[in-house]
Amino acid sequence: MPILALLTLVVMVIALIDAITRRDDQVKHMPKFVWVFFIVLLPLIGSILWFTIGREYEQRTAPLTFGDPRRWQRQPDPSPAPAPRDARTTEQQIADLEREMHLADLEEQVRRRRAEGGA
Structure with missing residues (x-):
């Protein structure tokens, strides 16, 4: 029992x-x-x-056996992955570089102002 x-x-x-x-x-x-x-x-x-x-x-189209490699395959992610850097167009790469340069300039200005204000 x-x-x-x-x-x-x-x-x-x-x-x-x-x-x-x-x-x-x-x-x-x-x-x-x-x-x-x-x-x-x-x-x-x-x-x-x-x-x-x-x-x-889940409805399977074909039965899986124990050694079937499909058993270990991951399902594709439905969300689109970001494009690798090399897959972007030249214009997109140039725009990214310009944004990075602008941010670097702003960070440099902030560092200079902090150094001037602290002195």
Whole structure:
């Protein structure tokens, strides 16, 4: 009997962690807080229902095997990465350099004024 209670507790904890960490668009049929309440109220039945009908599973186009290199590939980042310095146009590079020179001049003026004011 204690093994069944321990198994129920483990399944409930796993279901709670899974339900809480899911995004709202990955939860089906009821809001997330209702699923959490249901899992806590009826641990075994709620956990089984969560894993069978409550969460959305990813759809794979082809099954992955253990040694499949796709398993270790990262998903592409949807946000565009900044262009490397060499990929920018010459005009963009010149504008960046002019901005850097202007900032360096302003920093030099600040240093000079601080030195004059402190003397």
